[in-house]
Amino acid sequence: MTATDRVTIPAEHRRDVECLWHYHQLGxxxxxxxxxxxxxxxxxxxxxxxxxxxxxxxxxxxxxxxxxxxxxxxxxxxxxxxxxxxxxxxxxxxxxxxxxxxxxxxxxxxxxxxxxxxxxxxxxxxxxxxxxxxxxxxxxxxxxxxxxxxxxxxxxSHPLTFDDYVSSIGDADKVINMLVGDTQRIHKYAELGYAIPQEVPEAVTAANARLINAGYTNRLVK
The missing domain is CATH 3.40.50.620 (HUPs)
Structure with missing residues (x-):
């Protein structure tokens, strides 16, 4: 992969997207x-x-x-x-x-x-x-x-850095929408009895809210 092949996250959303990315990986x-x-x-x-x-x-x-x-x-x-x-x-x-x-x-x-x-x-x-x-x-x-x-x-998961993962998918908007949707599902699915509850730090909740307000709503559940 060359520099011209790389897919990048919009700079104004990078911190919030990375916050969600790290939250969902359990290590x-x-x-x-x-x-x-x-x-x-x-x-x-x-x-x-x-x-x-x-x-x-x-x-x-x-x-x-x-x-x-x-x-x-x-x-x-x-x-x-x-x-x-x-x-x-x-x-x-x-x-x-x-x-x-x-x-x-x-x-x-x-x-x-x-x-x-x-x-x-x-x-x-x-x-x-x-x-x-x-x-x-x-x-x-x-x-x-x-x-x-x-x-x-x-x-x-396949061990890629955040930027390499986004480039491997080839669609930054898709990755952000999926991250936002999965973060919402942590709350929603526990409430519905589909999953055990997970602690969600305030920073993660705030980052997800900002990304939703920015229009990343394609993967939200009703």
Missing amino acids: HDLHPVDVGIGLGSHDLGVAKVATDLYHRGMYPLLVFTGANAPTTIDRFPRGEAVHYREHALTNGVPDDAILIETEATNTGENITNTRRLLAEHGVHPRSVILMSRPYQQRRAYATAKKLWPEVDITCA
Whole structure:
């Protein structure tokens, strides 16, 4: 990637966007677990980190979960989990080490459907690594702890710097809108009983409010 290829965040919003970016990443220490789970999205980085961690011996079995959403249908027309599996196979993960779940359209369904799929294969993990977009870590963790509380959960994402991540997606507005939407969901989904509550610092709430006022509202839930 050259300097001319880089996608940048508007300068007036950078501090607020970075505040949200750091809030959503949990910084978990990785250790070997029973199963790796890659959550479908528009971000192929999920498949990349899942493949890397398999080769590092972090788990013997990998599940990719995800159908399609409006933000992924063009990039992954055969479905998120299918494209993730193809990436893993191309990069040396054996076919018998991968399961795919192709119906989930939200994080709750990712967890519920994956749990059911594993049970159908006689797998009842005590520990998992959840792999997601960097700014989905906190919401994924909160959702999984609500729906699968007995399992030890570690979160991971493709290790890119903030600027490199934005450039890898190629659309700064999309990243900001997704960050704002995920921050709102931390509150909203806990209130609705979809996830466990998470502490939200005042600085994060204020940053999200400023970005909403600036028009980044495409991913807000009603």
